[in-house]
Amino acid sequence: MDPHSSAQDVPRCDLCETAITHSYCDLCHVNLCKPCVVDHISGGYEKHKIVPFQERRSTLFYPKCETHSHKKCKFQCEDCNNIFVCSSCIASEQHARHKFVEITEVYKTKKEVIKKDTDELENHISPAYDEIALHLENELANLDGGYEKLTITMSKEGEQWHREIDIIINRMKTEIKEIKGKHRDILKKHLDEIKQTQALMKQVLLVLKEIEKSTEVAPTVKYSFKIREFSKPPPKVQISLPTFIPKPIDHEKLYRLFGQITPLATATGESVLSLNQPNTSVRELLGEPELVTTIQTGYKRLRSVTCLSDGRIWTNGMTNDIKCFIAGFLLETIKTKSAERPGDIAVDSDGDLLYSDRTTGTVNKVKNGQTEELITLQGWAPGNLCVTSIGDLLVTMMTVNDEETRSIVVRYSGSKERQTILFDDEGNPLYSGNTKIKYITENRNHDICVADFEAGAVVVVNKDGKLKWRYTGHPSVTEKEPFKPRGITADSQSRILTADRNNHCIHILDQNGQFLRYIDNCDLNDPFGLCVDNDDNLFVCEFSKGNVKKIKYLK
Structure with missing residues (x-):
């Protein structure tokens, strides 16, 4: 190990290689002990710049003047494209009445810019590339x-x-x-x-x-x-x-x-490469939505459904089992680790099942048949889940203490907390403070959409957590029963769909919260959880009947 650079040793003199460094030559860039300083400058003091070791590399080296070779340039001429000039140049006719700026000021400004760029590159840009590289490595590993x-x-x-x-x-x-x-x-x-x-x-x-x-x-x-x-x-x-x-x-x-094998499609998002993205071409609403099929899940009370790109769907109800179906046939059943019902389910970017468990305060991941805790909370109970387009996980959660009940949305990257969404710009809570479920989704604009049952509203914020709009129902639908949204999802057109269980229908909104129409045919009963697949087919949970209905609503 180099004795001059070892972190386990003090700096040593570069001349004698034994004594502790006391000074530094800012021109020759060598460490010096007290006795060796004299030897070092014996060849001419003016050729050296001796400074305390702590102030090393503090001497500025000015460029030589191209016109007056014996002079150093300590200024720039603003009228001559900021060329370097010395004091003799300033006094010459060539630069008469020109404006000059000291190089030290420019130097300090540039140093600040360099430091800022270094910090940006080191702390933000480089980690972003690391994250993309890690994601691609994981994609390759899981291919x-x-x-x-x-x-x-x-x-x-x-x-x-x-x-x-x-x-x-x-x-x-x-x-x-x-x-x-x-x-x-x-x-x-x-x-x-x-x-x-x-x-x-x-x-x-x-x-x-x-x-x-x-x-x-x-x-x-x-x-x-x-x-x-x-x-x-x-x-x-x-x-x-x-x-x-x-x-x-x-x-x-x-x-x-x-069957059909979907073609391999590549699309670039904001920062990562994403496969199997839904078709983004404009698709209009059907005049009358059509019921494609009805899947009997066997649940007496069905809460949630989530889709995979290969045609599979995961479902959960009020029991401790989570069922996977394809084309109406049961493929597999997974039991929760706690033997209690899951709060909600989702599928991550690798196709692995995620589920929340309020009894243990955890979000769990099921991979290759094994269940592991992805997130463990203290004092908070996880609710509903949404995996974003860039692979982050959004979790609705609540806490109950002696004074109040609070509801928030937290963004995770892996198991690391990245963002907390709680208040609007006036400091008011965005979501009702109660223990009722709050389904969550992300649309194609990266807006975060929450169906707040107790508030009777769909609350939408942008990716930075700033409130964009609220939707509290439409008179043509909710004149019979009050609007109490349950499940929520978004399609490839950034339309938002939410389940209105009280009125046995689905509200369809545009990305700005404007009511477009509702789905009340297809013999819907107790609509609850929702999701859409890559072809914008809508899957609706019928809570009481335990059925999942697949509905086509786009042309």
């Missing part, structure tokens, strides 16, 4: 796992198709068995009729032979039986075997019917 999940999902879908095909084949086999039974019954019936006729013919034949052999006159004379009844045999029964006519296999149609 195989993500695609493995995709292939597993496809394989499971293929297995389901095989099961459905087996069911169809078994059903057809049953139909064939039933047809065979009917075929047999028809043939047996006709055979029995023929055999009965044959038995009758034998009896008649015996009588005829007896009469033929007999010499008695009376039976012969009285014979009047007509065999014409037997002379015309019954028609032959012809029953064709059923045939199986397979439909031609259209491989391309079958491929499309099986």
Whole structure:
């Protein structure tokens, strides 16, 4: 280790290499002890600049004047493009009546700019790049796992198709068995009729032979039986075997019917590269929303739903299990670590499940079947969750003490707290102070949107936490029952959708909080949690029925 630069040793003299440094030559840039100072300047004092060690590198080195080589330039001429000039230049005719500025002032100003730029680069810009690099490294590290999940999902879908095909084949086999039974019954019936006729013919034949052999006159004379009844045999029964006519296999149609692999799409956000971003082209509202499908989850009281890009949805209710469905089929069930119901669920940018647990004051992450605590709170209970477009996590939370109940929104990057949203510009609380749920989402403008049930309002702030607007319902909808929003979500057009459970409908607002329309058809009952997928299909939880309804509302 270098003895001159070791952090575990005091600076030593560069000449004798043993004594402790006392001084410093600001021109030669060497450490000097007291005895060595004399030796160092023996070659000419004017060639050196000896300063205390603590003041090292404080001497300014002025540039030499190009016109007067024996002079140093300590000024700049503002009228000559700020060229360096010495005192002789200032007195010359060339710079008569010009404006000059001392280089030391410019030097100090530039030093401040350099320091500011250094701080900005070191403390803000560089960490931002580090964060992007870390995110991309994580994306690369998780790439195989993500695609493995995709292939597993496809394989499971293929297995389901095989099961459905087996069911169809078994059903057809049953139909064939039933047809065979009917075929047999028809043939047996006709055979029995023929055999009965044959038995009758034998009896008649015996009588005829007896009469033929007999010499008695009376039976012969009285014979009047007509065999014409037997002379015309019954028609032959012809029953064709059923045939199986397979439909031609259209491989391309079958491929499309099986499913769809969304194309790899890249889009640049504010600071990171994001894959599988929804389509941002303008999409108008449908004249009448359409119910696509209804998924029965088995919950008696269904609270939340969240979508993944591969078609899966996670759901939770008032029990301790969280269920994952795809195309209406149950894929897996996860139990909460505390055995209590989750407060809310979300999916992070890696596709891993997140859930909040009020009983333990934690936000948990489920990865590869293992549950780990991502955030642990003290004195606060986590509520609802939202993963932002840049991968941050927004959490609504509340605290209850002897004096008051407070509700806030906190932004996390990983497990590190980044932002707290509580008051407006006048110092008033943004959200009602109660323990009622407050669903949360982020729209494409990075606005943070909260459905505040107790306040009867949707509260929207910008990404810096500044209040933008509040929506308290629309008379055309809420004239029957007061507006008490539940679930909330946003689509690719920055429209905001919120569930109005009391009026059994969904309000659709534009990004400025203007009411556009509502969805009250599709036989909605007790709408609660909401989410939209990458194609802007709306998924609605029906609290009491335990169904998730998939609704198309955009053209």
